[in-house]
Amino acid sequence: MLNFVAIDFETANSDRASACALGAVLVHDGIIVDEYYSLIRPHPTCCNFDPFNTEIHGITETDVKDAPELPEAWANIAGSINGSTLVAHYSAFDCRVINDAFGLYGLSLPECAVACSCVISKRMWPELLSFGLSSIAEKIDFQFVHHNALEDARAAAQIILTTFRETGSADWIELEKNLGFHLGVFHGDEYRSCGLKPKFKTPIQLNPVDYSDPELNPDDFPLWKKNFVFTGTLRSMQRNDAMRKVTQAGGGVLNSVNKKTDYLVMGVQDYYKFTDGEKSNKTKKAEELHTKGYPIEIISEMDFLHMLGDSSAIEKNKVAEKQQEERDPMQDIIDETYQNGLQIIRKLSKDLLNPERLSLYQRKTYAAVQIDNDKEKRICCFYTQGNTVSVAFYDMEGKLGRRSVMSNVKELSNHGNEILRILRFHLDLAPAQSEKLIQMKPMKGLLGVELSVDLEKVKQKIIEEVKKQGQ
Structure with a gap:
């Protein structure tokens, strides 16, 4: 059963305790069942409205003049959050608002798990360059008005619902396992943030050829028993796809250059990973082994594609090379x-x-x-x-x-x-x-x-x- 409450705060100034709006979306059994929105009159110790913040969310001191303060607004959703999971995008920000503002009013912190839709998105869609709320919402084709507390809470809720749906996870424990992150928690006077588990990598599904199978004909496999290593960025395909093509063609894939390597495939030189400004570690290792007499070859991406006989990828690579030649100085x-x-x-x-x-x-x-x-x-x-x-x-x-x-x-x-x-x-x-x-x-x-x-x-x-x- 998937239950959570997605929230979002807007603040009057840089003080995290200066909450001036709260939006919340209640999800029960994977379905949105209720929503809540309220402007908030900040605590007297941090009630000034910074023009910078107002420019972002449009809320002014006049708007909140007759609004409830935080304890009254929070009371409307507290019963749904305690014992459940609180969701927010950049949850560290919203949890800091809770921690600092609750302290001003002498309120007890909620008892709940904490999930950050931004952290989870980094595992769900690692290919994205930005994990801001607008970018992720665009990824899942969800339209909303940014920096409205309820709209932002709706977006965070939709991100989580999409993540559960696309991963097939039944509950939070399974989602943590599938995506390699850990939930945060509010417990007593302590808060622990939601975060990524270290060194989590999605395993590449490769199906190497069984060389011991007597019915296999080596002539049917263009890369039979040849070991490949890749360096740099490929133009024609993702590296994982290239690795799969190698194993399908009867070859093997190694993560690093060693004495068993037959070919080092050079993509666009990965110069941002350089150590001396010109060559990758893999390239230097291959050259070192070659000078010692090992039969390792350094080949281009085009050479690799010709070995595979992949005509469509060859054409794609030619187009990319032409674009490189014509690039703006x-x-x-x-x-x-x-x-x-x-x-x-x-x-x-x-x-x-x-x-x-x-x-x-x-x-x-x-x-x-x-x-x-x-x-x-x-x-x-x-x-x-x-x-x-x-x-x-x-x-x-x-x-x-x-x-x-x-x-x-x-x-x-x-x-x-x-x-x-x-x-x-x-x-x-x-x-x-x-x-x-x-x-x-x-x-x-x-x-x-x-x-x-x-x-x-x-x-x-x-x-x-x-x-x-x-x-």
Whole structure:
């Protein structure tokens, strides 16, 4: 039986206790049975309305003048939450509202499990670049009005219902097992957040050929008894699909290059995982074994596709190669900016960890600096928008802070203590007592900085140089 209450708070200012609206959606046996919404008059100690918050949710001090305070509003849903599961998107925020606001009124915390629809979405749809409420709602084709407390609660509820439906999970225990996360909990005076279980990976279903089967003809399998390793990003298919095609064609797949490797397939060079700026560890290991006389070959993705005889994938790869050749020269400038930022962060963090553990997870308009290629250990991320490359730090709860403008790539180094603070959090290291962390002005309660580079002049120079070469 699937029962839960999805909630959402809006706040008047950066103080988490300043709740000014509450929305709730009650789900019983997998069906939405009731909804609740109320404006809230914040506690007198934190009742000022920050224009920034009002701009987001549209609620003003005048709107809540005659509204109930939190205890009266909460009483309408408390009976449904106690003993059940509380759901929220970015549940750490809403639970902090509960913890801080309840403390002002001397209320006892609820007794319930806590599920974060954002955390669960990261396991459910790992291919997404953003796990904000709007992005996930778009993924499940649910339309809503963002930053209205009831609308946000409805969206969170639909995310959870979709997750249960698509995974076939019967209850929360089964969903935890299927997706690799743990529920949080409110119990007594304690709160534990909902989070991801470490090193959870969805196993790849491969069906290798049984070489001992006497009825099999090796000539029917183009990759018979050949072991493959992949590095870089493939243009024609996902790596998991390529691995399945290898086993279907009679070959084997290895996770790392060793003496048993026959072929290393090079996709688009995974340069954001580089250690010396040019080659991946797999490439260097393959070259080392080759010089020692082992018959390992380094082949391109196109060579691999020809070995498979996959004509449709070959055509797809040709199209991707043509697009690469025709790409905007601006992309080179953007890539260089990403790499410069990564180098600065590596330099700043070298006292805490080996710089090689930092990598850049890069897509067309987005790149995140992370530890050990773990998407849950992100330090900051770069965005591309028009002629600007900007960067924003994640906070301790994995949320992106509001960005404030900086003028030059190298100014990222001025915020070294913030980088170290986030690194220590992910590495579970205590900060030195004598360290003076930079105190940045919080925006909606989050840490945040932005690095911006005006690329328009650089692009214009490239265009002028191209014109001169053509004359």
